[in-house]
Amino acid sequence: MRVEYINPFVESAFNVLKEVLQGDVKRGELYLKSTSIPVMGVAAIVGLAGDVEGRVLFDMDKPTALKVASVMNGEELKVMDELVKATITELANMITAQAVTKLHELGFKFDLTPPAIFTGENMEVSDQDVEALIVPMETAQGKLEINVAIRERG
Amino acid sequence: MTSQANPLDAAILERPEEGRKEKAEKVDFKMVTFSLGGKEYGIDIMNVKEIARAGRFTYVPNVAPFVRGVYNLRGDIISVIDLRVMFHLPVEKREEDALESLLILRVEDHVFGVIVDSIDKVVGISRSSIQPPHPIFGDINVKYIRGIVENAGKLYIILDIAKIFSPKAEREEHPAHYEAPAAATPPARTGAPGPAAARSGTERSQTVEAEMTSGFVKEGLYSFRHFAVTAVNEAWFRTRFSEWERLRKGTDLQLHEEADADAFLDGFSSPYTGTLWGADYLDAVTSCLPETDGRSLNVWNPGCGKGFETWSLACALRRKYPQARVKIWANDSDLLAISMAPNMVFDVDEVPEPYREFLVKGRNGWTFDPAIRDSIFFEFHDVLNSNPLPPVDLILCRDMLSFLAPEEQGRVLNDFHEKLKGAGLLILGTNETAATDAWKPLSSGAVSAFAKA
Numbered sequence: 105m106r107v108e109y110i111n112p113f114v115e116s117a118f119n120v121l122k123e124v125l126q127g128d129v130k131r132g133e134l135y136l137k138s139t140s141i142p143v144m145g146v147a148a149i150v151g152l153a154g155d156v157e158g159r160v161l162f163d164m165d166k167p168t169a170l171k172v173a174s175v176m177n178g179e180e181l182k183v184m185d186e187l188v189k190a191t192i193t194e195l196a197n198m199i200t201a202q203a204v205t206k207l208h209e210l211g212f213k214f215d216l217t218p219p220a221i222f223t224g225e226n227m228e229v230s231d232q233d234v235e236a237l238i239v240p241m242e243t244a245q246g247k248l249e250i251n252v253a254i255r256e257r258g
Numbered sequence: 259m260t261s262q263a264n265p266l267d268a269a270i271l272e273r274p275e276e277g278r279k280e281k282a283e284k285v286d287f288k289m290v291t292f293s294l295g296g297k298e299y300g301i302d303i304m305n306v307k308e309i310a311r312a313g314r315f316t317y318v319p320n321v322a323p324f325v326r327g328v329y330n331l332r333g334d335i336i337s338v339i340d341l342r343v344m345f346h347l348p349v350e351k352r353e354e355d356a357l358e359s360l361l362i363l364r365v366e367d368h369v370f371g372v373i374v375d376s377i378d379k380v381v382g383i384s385r386s387s388i389q390p391p392h393p394i395f396g397d398i399n400v401k402y403i404r405g406i407v408e409n410a411g412k413l414y415i416i417l418d419i420a421k422i423f424s425p426k427a428e429r430e431e432h433p434a435h436y437e438a439p440a441a442a443t444p445p446a447r448t449g450a451p452g453p454a455a456a457r458s459g460t461e462r463s464q465t466v467e468a469e470m471t472s473g474f475v476k477e478g479l480y481s482f483r484h485f486a487v488t489a490v491n492e493a494w495f496r497t498r499f500s501e502w503e504r505l506r507k508g509t510d511l512q513l514h515e516e517a518d519a520d521a522f523l524d525g526f527s528s529p530y531t532g533t534l535w536g537a538d539y540l541d542a543v544t545s546c547l548p549e550t551d552g553r554s555l556n557v558w559n560p561g562c563g564k565g566f567e568t569w570s571l572a573c574a575l576r577r578k579y580p581q582a583r584v585k586i587w588a589n590d591s592d593l594l595a596i597s598m599a600p601n602m603v604f605d606v607d608e609v610p611e612p613y614r615e616f617l618v619k620g621r622n623g624w625t626f627d628p629a630i631r632d633s634i635f636f637e638f639h640d641v642l643n644s645n646p647l648p649p650v651d652l653i654l655c656r657d658m659l660s661f662l663a664p665e666e667q668g669r670v671l672n673d674f675h676e677k678l679k680g681a682g683l684l685i686l687g688t689n690e691t692a693a694t695d696a697w698k699p700l701s702s703g704a705v706s707a708f709a710k711a
Contacts, residue, residue, distance in 0.1 A: 107600050107636040110593070134593055138643035235643040255646060256635065 105237050105254050108210060110134070113160070114239055116202035117250050124176050124195065125243055132240030140230030141238075141251065145169070146184075147227065148196035151217035152204075158254030160203075161229060161236075162196040168246030175245060184223060193219045199250070285382035290361065291414055292374040295347030299374075300381065300407070300414040307364045309377055311357040329371055331362065338371040344422075350375065365423045381409050388416060471511050472499050475522065478513030485523060488664045490671075494526065494689035528656045528688040529704055532563065535570035537612050539704055544574050546700060546707045547652070548683060554583040556650040558677065560641040560670075561658025562588035565599025565634075571654055572630050573613050587647055589639035599636045601625075641670055649679045657687035671696075675710065684708040 114131065121129045146169040148162040164172070166184060173191040174181045181188050196219045204214045229251070236253040289300035290309070315327035315338050324344035328335050338360065342349045352358070360371045391403035404418040476495070479485040487495045502522060503511060513519050529539045555575065562568045568588040575584045590596040603623040606614065617624045625631070639645075641658070653674050659667045674684055675696055686692060686706045691699065697708040 105638055107596055107638055110597070110638060134638075136591065136638065136640045136643065138640070234646065235639065237638065 105235070105252065106256070108212070109156075109207065109252070109254055110237060112203040112206035112210070113199075113237075113250065113252050116206060117199050117239060117241060120195070120199045120202055121241060121243060121248070124198070125172065125245060126175070127244045130242040132242060134240075135238050136235045137238055138235040140228040141236065143222070143227040143229055144249070145223065145225065145227075146192060147222045147229070148192050148219050149222065150196050150200040150219045152200075152214050152254060153217065154214040155212055155257060156214060156254045157257055158234065158252070159231075160196070160200050161251040161253075162192070162199070163249045163251055164192075164246060166223070168243075168248065171245035172243070172248075189221050189223070193221045196221075284384050287385045287388070288380055288382045289414070289416060291378040291381050292359070292361065293376050293378065294342055294345065294374050296375075298378070298412050298414045300416045301361065301363070301419055302404075302416070303380060305363050305365060305419045307362040307369060310360045310362060310371075312360050312371070313355050313357040326373060329360075331369075331371070334369065336362065336370050338373060339423075340373045342373070342375070363419055363423070365420055368423065370423070381414065383407050383409055391415075474512050475499065475502070479519050479522060482513060482516045482519035483523060484661050484663075485519070485526075486660065486662065486664050486667065488660075488667055489694070490667055490686075490690050490692070491526075491660045493691065498522065498525065526657070526660070526687075526689050530566070530570070531657065532566060534566050534610055534613060535574075537610055540570060540574055540610075540612055542703065542705045543571070543685065544578050546683065546685065546705050547574070547578050548681060550579070550651075550681075552579075552582060552651070555579060555585070555652070556648055557584065557586040557652045557654065558645075558647055558650045559586055559588040559654045560590075560645075561655055562590050562596065562599065562636070563592070564595050565602060565636060567654065567656060568599065568634055568636070569602065569626060569630070570613075572626070572633055573616055576616065576630060576633075577612070584633045586634045587637060587650075588634055589637040589641065591638070591640040593638050596636055596638055600631075600634075641673075642666055645673060645677065647677055649682075650677050651679055651682050653678055653682070653684045655684070655686055657690065659686065659690060678710060680710060682710065 114134070118129055118131060143161075144163050144165040146164055146166055150160045150162075152158045152160065169192050170181055170184065170188060172195065173188040176191050176195065177187065197216075200216055200219075204216060207214055231253045234253045234255050236251045239250040239252070241248045241250065288303040290303055290306045291298055291300045293299065310331075312329055315329050317327045318325065318337075324340050326338045326340045326343075329338045340349070341347075358373045359375065359377045360373055361377065362369060362371050388405035388407045390405055402418055402422050404416040407414050407416060472495075476487045479487065513522060530536055535543070557571065557575070559568050559571065565588060568586060572584065572586055575582070575586075588596075588599070603620070603625055604617065606617060606624045609617065609624070613626075616626050616630055618627045642662070655674070659670060662670060671692060671694070678684060683700070684692060684697065684707065686708065688704055688706055690706055692708045696711055698711040700707040700709055
């Protein structure tokens with residue numbers, strides 16, 4: 105993945121999480137992965153198009169998703185209902201949108217697809233021929249992984 | 259089945275009789291039996307499309323020795339593999355255009371022919387009577403044997419065709435091809451006395467000791483700096499090792515910590531690592547570049563580190579091919595090193611003269627002009643993952659292979675071979691060599707360049 109793309113994603117994830125969760129956010133070590141990657145339980149996905157093709161996946165386990173949604177809504181949410189899903193989807197949208205804005209300022213033109221959310225057990229994601237950049241984020245609510253796979257349009 | 263009368267049809271007609279002789283046992287597995295090097299073998303009939311006698315296969319250059327060529331099977335071109343060569347069994351001498359016994363096999367969607375000594379018949383057996391392979395059937399790797407079965411007083415070895423010919427197995431075979439030269443020299447971790455055993459007396463014990471020490475040094479290099487001594491850098495290692503012996507004057511030759519490994523590796527790096535290439539090296543690389551009138555040039559620069567070599571190469575290419583549209587994919591798996599590469603700012607007084615014409619003054623200092631900047635994609639990427647690149651004209655990979663594990667080196671070299679166009683050029687580190695039949699060296703001196711053989 106092009107080096108120029110990395111920072112906007114890392115920065116916007118950090119900023120948005122810090123803002124919406126009102127707490128400390130720690131960034132883990134970035135790494136690359138090319139095999140199929142297990143998904144922790146709740147995954148929001150935003151597609152990218154334009155100069156590039158790819159997707160950004162926000163991955164967390166269910167308790168984390170519930171806690172994050174609770175903080176964002178200012179009320180205690182205990183079950184994985186529509187509200188929780190909508191909240192996580194919105195979080196994914198916010199982070200990606202901010203990253204894309206930053207990229208736009210650098211001269212890269214990306215478009216977003218509407219986000220979608222997946223929940224379930226034992227899921228994995230694999231991308232043919234693209235390696236994914238994993239950005240782990242530690243928050244007070246639990247661990248989130250931002251998984252970015254982008255390639256230049258051939 | 260073919261319309262030609264062939265032994266298989268006959269064999270099928272024969273079978274019921276035989277079944278009666280065998281009686282009692284339930285027949286739920288049929289195999290085509292044949293002989294190879296005097297032993298009897300069987301293949302699951304479900305994998306056998308047909309059998310034929312054929313010869314005069316069309317030779318295909320540059321393939322593995324066990325591939326005899328291709329054959330036109332009623333309009334379908336299939337490749338023909340000689341099982342005896344594949345399994346290192348003796349091949350009977352035949353006349354030039356004699357017909358060979360050919361089994362046409364189908365594995366998944368692939369159809370291909372295998373040559374055997376002679377095809378016998380179809381034998382029906384009970385699956386339960388197949389016994390697991392025993393190591394004494396040593397001619398053929400045990401993992402290719404599905405089992406052994408006894409029928410009418412004969413022992414048949416049942417081959418696992420799917421394992422031998424599945425596309426996956428083919429892929430795995432390739433690295434082995436590259437490991438071979440490395441294995442000819444003592445591999446990094448063993449330090450075994452091996453060839454010295456035949457020599458005598460004090461000479462022997464000295465040689466053994468020297469080999470042990472060099473084995474330990476190799477081990478140290480690998481564990482401290484992940485530097486693997488293989489065919490890629492063996493020549494350099496040997497020279498350096500005798501130098502090392504002189505430097506340390508018979509004291510402790512072994513590497514005890516990272517600093518020792520660094521001291522040993524001092525001098526391995528190619529010229530101008532971590533800085534823009536000087537005019538001499540720039541000219542040396544430029545002189546290796548082929549004359550071409552191509553309009554577009556794709557370049558791959560894995561292991562570009564901080565990106566200095568990528569910028570240098572981009573300038574060299576622009577000077578050599580001012581009209582061409584150059585695209586360089588530069589990648590490194592060290593995020594910290596590569597993250598500064600795209601936005602490199604230079605102090606104009608420190609930049610060697612040949613580069614100055616390409617510099618422009620920006621807000622923060624001097625940078626390369628947009629045409630050069632736009633020709634380079636710096637990517638955070640691990641070359642061991644899949645490399646989605648178009649075919650490239652040039653690969654620049656200095657001092658990266660040596661720092662991969664031995665089997666990874668073979669894999670990456672294979673990938674280079676695959677991605678490089680026919681007339682393409684591979685440039686390795688000064689002290690590295692591609693060192694196999696697949697590559698031929700182009701120059702000696704500071705630039706270690708290779709073309710596809």
